Amino acid sequence: MAMVLDKVVPFGRSMDEYIRIFNLTNADLNKRIIGIGDGPASFNAEMTSQGKSVVSVDPLYQFSSDEILKRFDEVVDNIINQVKATSNDWVWSYHKSPDDLRHNRVKVIQEFLSDYETGKESNRYKVGELPKLAFNNQEFDLALCSHFLFLYSDHLDYGFHLNSVGEMLRIARACHQLSQITEAAK
Secondary structure, rough: OOOOOOOOOOOOOOHHHHHHHHOOOOOHOOOOOEOOEEEEOOHHHHHOOOOEEEEEEOOOHHHHHHHHHHHHHHHHHHHHHHHHHHHOOEEEEEOOOOHHHHHHHHHHHHHHHHHHHHHHOOOOOOEEEEOOOOOOOOOOEEEEEOOOHEEEOOOOOOOHHHHHHHHHHEHHHHHHHHHHHHHHHH
């Protein structure tokens, strides 16, 4: 049975998860990074505490800390119960169990919320959404999108995905260079 998500849910990931998901090196972590669709991830907070440069973009950031936490609290048990019901479909090497996953997500949102207001004031958390972002061409060195484009493919069509990837390529130098290599290989 597949997980059912009727709408985008506020689940975030930690810096360690980002490092593992994207195989980020120390050199990558020292680049100007944009996290797209970051939601309540603690990645920005953790990176900032280490003096790194991250801007996170998500429509969720139009809401207050209390509103974000309320929405998280409304969905977390449903999601964890769906995971428990399909636990054999999951690889439990990072999170050891559905309860461990829940514990991690709670820890991540708490760290995010402790940084959220300060981050909004310093323009590290910006309201925005794919497929069009209000940034200059190649303004960032690296663009990351942790799960949004994959998890909601039933809700967002091919054109949305294509335009979104194109937008990420436009605003990030590393992606732009990759697109030039890809074009040259055709």
